[in-house]
Amino acid sequence: xxxxxxxxxxxxxxxxxxxxxxxxxxxxxxxxxxxxxxxxxxxxxxxxxxxxxxxxxxxxxxxxxxxxxxxxxxxxxxxxxxxxxxxxxxxxxxxxxxxxxxxxxxxxxxxxxxxxxxxxxxxxxxxxxxxxxxxxxxxxxxxxxxxxxxxxxxxxxxxxxxxxxxxxxxxxxxxxxxxxxxxxxxxxxxxxxxxxxxxxxxxxxxxxxxxxxxxxxxxxxxxxxxxxxxxxxxxxxxxxxxxxxxxxxxxxxxxxxxxxxxxxxxx
Numbered sequence: 001x002x003x004x005x006x007x008x009x010x011x012x013x014x015x016x017x018x019x020x021x022x023x024x025x026x027x028x029x030x031x032x033x034x035x036x037x038x039x040x041x042x043x044x045x046x047x048x049x050x051x052x053x054x055x056x057x058x059x060x061x062x063x064x065x066x067x068x069x070x071x072x073x074x075x076x077x078x079x080x081x082x083x084x085x086x087x088x089x090x091x092x093x094x095x096x097x098x099x100x101x102x103x104x105x106x107x108x109x110x111x112x113x114x115x116x117x118x119x120x121x122x123x124x125x126x127x128x129x130x131x132x133x134x135x136x137x138x139x140x141x142x143x144x145x146x147x148x149x150x151x152x153x154x155x156x157x158x159x160x161x162x163x164x165x166x167x168x169x170x171x172x173x174x175x176x177x178x179x180x181x182x183x184x185x186x187x188x189x190x191x192x193x194x195x196x197x198x199x200x201x202x203x204x205x206x207x208x209x210x211x212x213x214x215x216x217x218x219x220x221x222x223x224x225x226x227x228x229x230x231x232x233x234x235x236x237x238x239x240x241x242x243x244x245x246x247x248x249x250x251x252x253x254x255x256x257x258x259x260x261x262x263x264x265x266x267x
Contacts, residue, residue, distance in 0.1 A: 002026045004060040004084070006048055006077070007067040009035040010254070012090070012153050016064060017041055019157040028060070049076050056081030064160065066090045088160055093174075093222060103223040106172045115218040124214040125241065126248050126255040128187055132194035139201050141209045144184030146219050151176040152235040162231045174222040177234055183215065189238050193245040 003020050007013030008029030021027050021040040029037070033045040044054050049072055063084045068074050074089070094113040096104040131138050159175055181189070184200065191198040209217040248255065 001061040002028075002059070004028045004030070004055075004058075004063045004082070005041075006030050006063075006065050008038060008041060008043075012156065013064075013066040014038060015153045016066060016157055016160075019154070048073060051076060051080045053081065059083045061085050062160075062164070063087045064090065086164060088163065090156075093220060096220075098218065098220070103221040104174065105223045106170070106174055106226065115216055123255060125190055125244055126252075127214045128190035129194055129245055129248055132191040132196040132198065135196065137199040137201050138187050138191070139203050139212050140184055140187065141203055141213050141217065143202060144182055144187070144200065146183045146215075146217070147180040147221065148183060148186055148215065148219075149176045149180045149221050150237055150240070152237075152240040154240075155231070155234045159227065159231050166230055168230060170226060173227050174224050175227050176222050176224045177237060178224055178228060179237075180221055181237060183213075186237075189241050190245075192238070193241040 001020070003025050005013055005017050005020075005027060006029075008017040008027075009031050013029075017027050017029055017038040021038060026042075027038075027040065028042040028044060030044045030046065030048050030051070031037075032047055033043060037043055044051075046052070046054060048067065055077075058081075060082065061084070063077070063082070063086070065074065065077060065087065068077075068089065068091075093104065094115075095110040096108060097111040097113050098115050100108050128138065156175060159173075163173075187198055187200065203212060209215070
């Protein structure tokens, strides 16, 4: 396939570019050229809101829009003069306002989620890996029972391929693992990936959770039953974390180390 990917240098968009390049696809990426590019891609070096005529007359079998946060981002790309056969827009769970009933379903209205902002490569698994590699104790909010839901980026790429192959009538899909895990279980799995067992300390003091922990105090779950109807198998979380730890050891500079504000005080 001839594929256009927005981004292509960090997190999901970078892995996606690597995935399709390795499969032999012709991959073009749009980014500002400020970071190392994936080997084998063709770079369109510009801000996505200032495309000019760079895409006019170009045709792609697939556009993967992974970095859009605003209507302007999408409109600028669609109105650039590019043509395509398939367009996959990737958003986040933040499209569901926290006031919606859970689990969030694809039919629910979309609106601003006041808990989340806009982020790039967050210091989450890498934060726990660093604590594990330094044999630090780990501070958990309250009893560590807050639930998290994950999705492996490899499964994301596979699901894109499933959509192109099966072409379902459904146009919007929640994606993620069916099972949730508590933050306690997640931390234990991250430490296990590093070959360690954590000393867990519960933080019951009145401290804003994001000041010492890498997730906000916000528990949610997506209904992913429609995804599982099309792709019934996903990468187990513990397997994905082991792969991520191995990758992080080889690429420690690829994650922004934005520490929770009070973490050093706790340590």
